[in-house]
Structure formats: structure tokens, C-alpha cells
Amino acid sequence: xxxxxxxxxxxxxxxxxxxxxxxxxxxxxxxxxxxxxxxxxxxxxxxxxxxxxxxxxxxxxxxxxxxxxxxxxxxxxxxxxxxxxxxxxxxxxxxxxxxxxxxxxxxxxxxxxxxxxxxxxxxxxxxxxxxxxxxxxxxxxxxxxxxxxxxxxxxxxxxxxxxxxxxxxxxxxxxxxxxxxxxxxxxxxxxxxxxxxxxxxxxxxxxxxxxxxxxxxxxxxxxxxxxxxxxxxxxxxxxxxxxxxxxxxxxxxxxxxxxxxxxxxxxxxxxxxxxxxxxxxxxxxxxxxxxxxxxxxxxxxxxxxxxxxxxxxxxxxxxxxxxxxxxxxxxxxxxx
Numbered sequence: 001x002x003x004x005x006x007x008x009x010x011x012x013x014x015x016x017x018x019x020x021x022x023x024x025x026x027x028x029x030x031x032x033x034x035x036x037x038x039x040x041x042x043x044x045x046x047x048x049x050x051x052x053x054x055x056x057x058x059x060x061x062x063x064x065x066x067x068x069x070x071x072x073x074x075x076x077x078x079x080x081x082x083x084x085x086x087x088x089x090x091x092x093x094x095x096x097x098x099x100x101x102x103x104x105x106x107x108x109x110x111x112x113x114x115x116x117x118x119x120x121x122x123x124x125x126x127x128x129x130x131x132x133x134x135x136x137x138x139x140x141x142x143x144x145x146x147x148x149x150x151x152x153x154x155x156x157x158x159x160x161x162x163x164x165x166x167x168x169x170x171x172x173x174x175x176x177x178x179x180x181x182x183x184x185x186x187x188x189x190x191x192x193x194x195x196x197x198x199x200x201x202x203x204x205x206x207x208x209x210x211x212x213x214x215x216x217x218x219x220x221x222x223x224x225x226x227x228x229x230x231x232x233x234x235x236x237x238x239x240x241x242x243x244x245x246x247x248x249x250x251x252x253x254x255x256x257x258x259x260x261x262x263x264x265x266x267x268x269x270x271x272x273x274x275x276x277x278x279x280x281x282x283x284x285x286x287x288x289x290x291x292x293x294x295x296x297x298x299x300x301x302x303x304x305x306x307x308x309x310x311x312x313x314x315x316x317x318x319x320x321x322x323x324x325x326x327x328x329x330x331x332x333x334x335x336x
Contacts (some may be wrong), residue, residue, distance in 0.1 A: 163194070
């Protein structure tokens with residue numbers, strides 16, 4: 001395997017010249033750069049990212065903190081962050097938060113040890129005060145799907161309450177009044193915000209909130225199955241259901257298919273959808289779209305602006321979009 005010493009010998013220059021050209025330091029004559037680049041090509045030499053980080057105090061790497069690696073939501077997030085970083089010739093390092101503040105702290109410590117230039121943080125457990133303290137350190141970061149008072153210029157956000165409200169309003173407009181809800185884990189801010197939107201839509205339609213119509217899941221498929229089972233047995237008057245994630249919707253659909261519940265004739269269903277999974281289900285499920293791909297891409301754009309100390313005129317707050325498909329039907333109004 002060729003070394004920097006081999007490149008320098010073939011190009012007829014000092015090793016420090018090769019190193020500085022690789023790292024973009026200093027100004028060199030065009031023929032010198034051309035000889036070094038040709039020598040690198042002839043020897044199939046690839047600079048070591050670790051060596052470059054030691055020489056320049058920058059790894060050309062960006063850290064991405066996620067809750068966990070499984071599931072389409074996080075896969076989509078990582079894919080879009082990687083795609084955007086590729087445009088900037090940056091490397092991606094990912095780490096899981098393991099559902100805890102300490103796990104998220106350890107991930108950030110790892111990014112720091114690897115000399116990451118910046119971080120995209122989908123933080124769920126670090127406190128606002130910890131994030132404000134982190135903002136006092138020199139490494140820039142962007143918060144994805146979270147807002148922290150005082151850090152608004154670093155935040156990429158989504159209107160979760162409005163999204164849930166739009167979904168439930170659509171069901172109400174179709175004549176439904178006994179509307180169930182499968183929420184996410186109420187230990188998470190996004191779950192509270194979506195449940196808030198559900199309740200607001202009911203209140204504005206003069207429909208009383210019934211706790212028995214709301215079951216807590218965890219955004220996973222199994223919890224959607226179990227929640228649908230509970231609602232089907234305990235709330236026989238339910239005519240429509242709002243599911244707060246596409247994974248829970250998959251679980252709910254499995255249960256309803258097993259019970260021969262026909263959608264939408266016997267039950268209308270609407271879901272959150274971040275990865276456009278609802279379009280591939282049967283029946284295709286009406287949804288309110290959570291644009292995590294665009295948000296992840298924008299987070300990297302904002303981070304690059306911070307790293308390069310440039311002004312960044314981009315949209316940081318995203319709004320929901322209703323997508324009408326075949327899983328919602330009108331509820332007949334009983335006659336007197």
C-alpha cells in the first residue's frame with residue numbers, strides 16, 4: 001500500500017508539501033499540485049481520514065445522533081443526512097442514544113473524540129439546559145425535530161399538534177364522532193404534542209374527550225396491534241381511528257385483518273406517515289405527512305452554514321400535509 005512518502009518521492013517534492021496539498025493548506029504552483037495529484041493517481045494513494053484529523057484538528061466528519069437504528073423513520077433520516085453530506089464531501093458517523101440521557105451524552109462524547117466538525121442531534125432525552133450548555137462549546141450542532149428556547153436558530157421543527165388536529169378534523173368532517181387514538185409513548189414530547197392536537201380537534205367540534213378511546217403505544221408495530229385489540233374490545237362504538245405512527249398503523253391493520261374488520265366500510269383509519277409507507281398498504285391509508293427526509297436534509301444544510309460561518313436563508317419550521325387515500329369513508333348520520 002502506497003504511503004505519503006511514496007507520493008512525495010514520485011512527485012519529487014517534500015512529504016510536507018504533499019500533506020499540505022491534501023489538506024488544502026497554503027498556495028502552490030499549479031504544476032506542483034498537478035505532479036502531486038498525478039502521483040497519487042498513479043500509486044492509487046488514498047489519504048487516511050484519521051491522519052488528516054490529527055494533522056488538521058478536523059476529521060471532515062459529521063456526527064448524527066438517533067434514538068436507535070431500526071425502523072423506517074430512522075433509516076430515512078440517516079439516508080438523507082448521508083446523501084446531503086455526500087454533496088459536501090463529508091463523512092457520516094452515527095450513534096444511538098439508547099433511550100437515555102446518558103446514552104445521548106456518551107454519543108456526543110464519541111463525536112467529540114473523533115473530532116467531528118459538527119453534529120445533527122435527534123435528541124429525545126437531554127434536557128434543554130444541557131443542550132444550551134452544549135451550545136457554549138465551539139463545535140456547532142443542529143437539533144432535528146426539537147425546539148429549545150434560546151437555541152431557535154439551531155432547530156429544525158415540525159408542527160406535531162397541527163398535524164394531529166388536521167387528521168382528526170378530516171375524520172370529523174366525514175361524520176365521525178367516536179374517534180379512537182393510538183398515541184406514542186407519553187414520555188416523549190412528540191407524543192404529547194400529537195395527543196394535544198387530537199384533543200383540540202375534538203374540543204373544537206364539541207366532542208367530549210373519552211379516555212377509553214385513547215390507548216398509549218410506543219411507536220412500534222406490536223404496540224399498534226395491542227392497542228387496536230384493546231380498542232376493538234372496549235370501544236365497540238368506535239367508527240374511526242387515528243394512529244400516531246405508520247409502524248403502529250401496520251400493527252393495527254394486522255389485528256383488524258385478523259378480525260375481518262373491513263376498512264373503511266366498518267372502520268375508518270388515518271395515520272401519521274413519515275416514510276410514505278401508508279401509500280403501500282392495503283387499503284392505502286390516508287395520512288398526515290411528517291417530512292423527515294426534507295427536515296434531515298435541511299438540518300445538514302443549516303449545519304454546513306454554521307461550520308462555514310455563513311448566513312443561511314432556509315425554512316426551519318415544517319408544516320404537515322394531508323394525503324387522502326382509501327381508508328376513510330363517511331359515517332352515516334342516524335335519522336331520528
